[in-house]
Amino acid sequence: MxxxxxxxxxxxxxxxxxxxxxxxxxxxxxxxxxxxxxxxxxxxxxxxxxxxxxxxxxxxxxxxxxxxxxxxxxxxxxxxxxxxxxxxxxxxxxxxxxxxxxxxQGLFTVYKRLFVLCVALNTVGLVLAATGHFPYAREHAAVFAMGNILALTLCRSEAVLRVVFWLAVTLFGRPWVPVIVKTGVTAILQSLGGVHSGCGVSSLSWLAYALVQALQHRDRTPGEVVGVASAILGLLVLSSMAAFPLVRHLHHNVFERTHRFAGWSALALLWVFVVLSAGYDPATASYDRLTGAVLVKRQDLWLAAAITFFTFLPWLSVRRVPVTATARSSHASVITFQGGVRGGLLGRISRSPLSEWHAFGIISDNEETHAMLAGAVGDFTRALISDPPKHLWVRGVHFAxxxxxxxxxxxxxxxxxxxxxxxxxxxxxxxxxxxxxxxxxxxxxxxxxxxxxxxxxxxxxxxxxxxxxxxxxxxxxxxxxxxxxxxxxxxxxxxxxxxxxxxxxxxxxxxxxxxxxxxxxxxxxx
Missing domain, CATH: 3.40.50.80 (Nucleotide-binding domain of ferredoxin-NADP reductase (FNR) module)
Structure with a gap:
């Protein structure tokens, strides 16, 4: 129906x-x-x-x-x-x-508390590593940087969040659970962007520390590794600057494209960094150890694999689908898609998938079709009315x-x-x-x-x-x-x-x- x-x-x-x-x-x-x-x-x-x-x-x-x-x-x-x-x-x-x-929104919001918590924990780890009280972190600073990148990626993975939100409703949506617990869980899940941002800043700190360590031990670190790590740091800094609220608010398309392509470029270089670091033998100053057996034992390789998987997981469901766009007036358009969707989920649409994506609430009886209602407040939404599309790109994974x-x-x-x-x-x-x-x-x-x-x-x-x-x-x-x-x-x-x-x-x-x-x-x- x-x-x-x-x-x-x-x-x-x-x-x-x-x-x-x-x-x-x-x-x-x-x-x-x-x-x-x-x-x-x-x-x-x-x-x-x-x-x-x-x-x-x-x-x-x-x-x-x-x-x-x-x-x-x-x-x-x-x-x-x-x-x-x-x-x-x-x-x-x-x-x-x-x-x-x-x-x-206040100085002590849940979002800001999560941000401060992530930065504070990483700062403690950095201080302990720098003072010699955390030898593992001192020797594996790049691993800690990648751990933070994996955490921020999970906080933005639509598939992961879909599961997390489902678990929250299943576990805490029981009549006997106190309302204060439910509202606490709601506040945390709504504010996971604080973890994303906090881990982003922390990853920059760990990577900068790893570079300092490499420069201090140039006899054991090849110039190629230092160069690649420096490029990764530069790309991540660029991505973070594009996400700065003032830039993001006034130039959202610039933010989205910079954040995406700088991140993808840094991810590609991360694989180069992992391979070079694993294969280099300081004793012979060559890459004699570059074998599969060595690579599979590296923690950073598995972290890079996880980051890559969760980064591109949403893109595996991207497809071009037929739509029906009906303008109710010059101020709003209803876009209808095939397939029912459960209540409370949202979807993303785009005319050009590598350029920009826009998310909208979904209207559906969970049977044959679902629809999105778009008000004309921006260039993208106005174009849905003035130039109704017959096809749009969508992500098959609807997020919660x-x-x-x-x-x-x-x-x-x-x-x-x-x-x-x-x-x-x-x-x-x-x-x-x-x-x-x-x-x-x-x-x-x-x-x-x-x-x-x-x-x-x-x-x-x-x-x-x-x-x-x-x-x-x-x-x-x-x-x-x-x-x-x-x-x-x-x-x-x-x-x-x-x-x-x-x-x-x-x-x-x-x-x-x-x-x-x-x-x-x-x-x-x-």
């Missing part, structure tokens, strides 16, 4: 507010507005939205888009917005988003992100703005262990998303009436954070998960935490 056929007939005259008040789609003249203005408002009609993605999933290159539909925030009135210069508005939005991404962890809880509230609804839509169509409720705030829902999408949200049997649909074109701009807190309290939710732009997600998560309700939303480098 096609996912759109899941929608049931419904009355289109009213939406429900968070406080149990019904609003007509065409309010009576003179009736007061019961919605309250907010500093965050996801409007699909905002043509000045920048390309900043909403990160809620994980990627081996770095976390990228879950849905390109969370749109820029505008703190001024509609009248001022219409008269303001486009360049000034976009610059203001970019500064605001970057500030939220880098500063407003934050929404997948909803299956761990007994009761949860989903908060979505704009096309952020797409990451939750599969939950409305498929049975699952959690008792869910939904708050969806968007502009021009029928016009931008289609009647089927609206009907699916409104009539979901799984929600059993626990749904709030707020059309801002009719009801005005709401305080989404207040809606979230009220909905979570009303339905007794154990956790709130939000998909919105950085400002909106921050406000919802902050308000829920102040109200004593665990909440999670997109973070930088999930």
């Amino acid at each position: 096609h996912w759109q056929d899941q929608a049931k007939p419904m009355m289109h005259t009213k939406f429900s507010s968070c406080r149990g008040v019904s609003f007509e789609l065409k309010p009576s003249p003179g009736s007061p507005s019961l919605s309250r203005a907010s500093s965050h408002f996801c409007d699909l009609d905002d043509e000045d939205a920048d390309d900043e993605p909403v990160a809620i999933g994980a990627d081996e290159e770095m976390a990228v888009v879950v849905t390109a539909a969370a749109v820029a925030v505008d703190d001024v009135s509609s009248k001022k917005k219409a008269s303001a210069p486009a360049s000034a508005k976009k610059a203001s939005s970019t500064r605001s988003r970057l500030g939220v991404i880098l500063l407003d 992100g934050l929404p997948y962890l909803l299956n761990m809880y007994r009761r949860a509230t989903m908060i979505a703005t704009g096309s952020g609804i797409c990451v939750f839509m599969s939950f409305l169509m498929q049975p699952g262990p959690a008792e869910l409720s939904l708050v969806w705030v968007a502009k021009g829902i029928e016009a931008n998303y289609g009647e089927e999408m609206k009907a699916a949200a409104w009539s979901s049997e799984r929600l059993r009436g626990r749904v709030i649909v707020h059309d801002t074109a009719v009801m005005g701009r709401p305080n989404v954070a207040a809606l979230a807190v009220d909905a979570a309290r009303r339905w007794g939710s154990e956790v709130v998960v939000v998909t919105s732009n950085p400002e909106g997600s921050r406000d919802v998560v902050t308000s829920c935490h102040k109200a004593g309700i665990p909440a999670f939303g997109p973070i930088w480098d999930s």
Whole structure:
């Protein structure tokens, strides 16, 4: 069955507010507005939205888009917005988003704690090695560098994370497991990017230390090995610089391509380094020991093999598939693929697989087809509307992100703005262990998303009436954070998960935490 056929007939005259008040789609003249203005408002009609993605999933290159539909925030009135210069508005939005991404998430987030923990442990090891208290590390610094590279690779392996998320839900998604344990596991899994970054920085330190050791013992280390190791270090430094938040935020395509190709080049040189290091005999100053028997006993060879396997594992499932792209309006497109997909999973698509990949939430009833909803906020997503593709490149391994962890809880509230609804839509169509409720705030829902999408949200049997649909074109701009807190309290939710732009997600998560309700939303480098 096609996912759109899941929608049931419904009355289109009213939406429900968070406080149990019904609003007509065409309010009576003179009736007061019961919605309250907010500093965050996801409007699909905002043509000045920048390309900043909403990160809620994980990627081996770095976390990228879950849905390109969370749109820029505008703190001024509609009248001022219409008269303001486009360049000034976009610059203001970019500064605001970057500030939220880098500063407003706090100094002691789980992500930063994991980063500090990884760097601290490696620093202790380095200090002990340098002072002679850790002889093995002193003699095998390159092995420690490769160990960190393997760890950061595993943190971005879609197949590995799929298994890890499944295990988390299986082990901790039991009724008797305390909510505090579940939220702790959720916070750690969402913040594995901190391990990725921390191990990346640590690998540079270990490799630099290994180079220093090699230069101090030039009589035992051939120049070829030193040269290759120096090239690897240079490529890894370049890759790390491209991943610096400011560069990544303002030039995402540059980051993605540099991170990928510099990493692949460093991996190729790593094999050269392993072979040269294993085969060199200091006694004869030649490569007399370069035999298979010697190579298979080398730890660094097996580490290089593991790094290579997990790096290219996602690429083994890449294929070009036919798609059907339907533009609901000039602001959103629905892309349909063959094959059903479980709820909570995300997928990646590309027009040019070696150039850039974009991740989106998946809408599916897990039967014959699945779909992705893309809002027009960047060049890639706008092109899906102006130039609808007939084929796209996809990765066959769908990865698990934050929404997948909803299956761990007994009761949860989903908060979505704009096309952020797409990451939750599969939950409305498929049975699952959690008792869910939904708050969806968007502009021009029928016009931008289609009647089927609206009907699916409104009539979901799984929600059993626990749904709030707020059309801002009719009801005005709401305080989404207040809606979230009220909905979570009303339905007794154990956790709130939000998909919105950085400002909106921050406000919802902050308000829920102040109200004593665990909440999670997109973070930088999930």
